[in-house]
Amino acid sequence: MLIRSWNVYHGMTVPPGRRGHLEEAVSLVTADGPDVVCLQEVPLWGLPKLESWSGMTVLLASARRVWFPPRLGGWITRLNQGFFRSGISGQGNATLLADGLEPLEHRCVKISRGQRERRICLAVRLEGLVIGNLHASGIAGHPEVGAAEIARALAFIEEFARPGDALVLAGDFNLRRRDFPPLHGWSLLGPGIDHILVRDAEASPLEVWPEARRTTESGVLSDHAPIELTVGIDDSGKLDG
Numbered sequence: 352m353l354i355r356s357w358n359v360y361h362g363m364t365v366p367p368g369r370r371g372h373l374e375e376a377v378s379l380v381t382a383d384g385p386d387v388v389c390l391q392e393v394p395l396w397g398l399p400k401l402e403s404w405s406g407m408t409v410l411l412a413s414a415r416r417v418w419f420p421p422r423l424g425g426w427i428t429r430l431n432q433g434f435f436r437s438g439i440s441g442q443g444n445a446t447l448l449a450d451g452l453e454p455l456e457h458r459c460v461k462i463s464r465g466q467r468e469r470r471i472c473l474a475v476r477l478e479g480l481v482i483g484n485l486h487a488s489g490i491a492g493h494p495e496v497g498a499a500e501i502a503r504a505l506a507f508i509e510e511f512a513r514p515g516d517a518l519v520l521a522g523d524f525n526l527r528r529r530d531f532p533p534l535h536g537w538s539l540l541g542p543g544i545d546h547i548l549v550r551d552a553e554a555s556p557l558e559v560w561p562e563a564r565r566t567t568e569s570g571v572l573s574d575h576a577p578i579e580l581t582v583g584i585d586d587s588g589k590l591d592g
Contacts, residue, residue: 376572381407386452387482391484395442413441413442445484460504472507481512504520518551536551537549537550547578
């Protein structure tokens with residue numbers, strides 16, 4: 352099972368321009384038929400469009416809401432995507448599932464505390480597998496904030512799972528390995544601040560897309576690279592433990 356994660360940066364390029372390219376980014380990251388795609392920093396106006404753009408089953412969770420309809424926020428943002436960003440359009444997480452993967456249950460929990468920007472973890476339970484989609488806080492000089500959010504997300508995933516489930520937590524952790532909380536059986540995979548953690552399943556080495564793979568005629572899509580790994584499936588269709 353191929354699991355991929357990408358912070359799509361509101362569909363912007365690097366460097367940011369006036370136009371957004373969210374549909375192009377979603378089409379690119381789903382074009383080769385991955386089983387699961389975890390997206391972060393999706394503008395609220397784009398969330399309802401993900402299913403038609405990707406052809407996948409989409410589970411949604413709003414992180415940063417705005418005080419006016421998302422369609423209006425999207426219209427304003429598209430006047431100058433690089434300037435307005437999430438202040439007008441809001442943002443959320445989305446987990447995309449390929450045909451044949453039935454979501455048995457999904458749930459979202461807030462992992463941030465206090466008055467900081469709302470951060471969430473979206474979890475879906477499949478047959479034998481729970482996948483969490485995380486976007487944690489990144490506060491300069493205070494890695495303990497993000498570490499605490501990651502610890503809450505891990506606890507949430509573990510509580511959400513059923514006995515025997517394999518566990519995956521993917522996303523933009525905004526934290527490097529040296530600042531992580533204790534993982535207690537989770538494998539840490541990811542060279543930067545985007546990671547995929549796996550527990551109770553065999554996984555391939557994590558791959559980071561080279562910049563050329565996300566470079567199009569529009570420019571370099573996002574300031575993050577997609578990351579991915581494969582979680583093993585045995586001949587019976589069940590996860591390898």
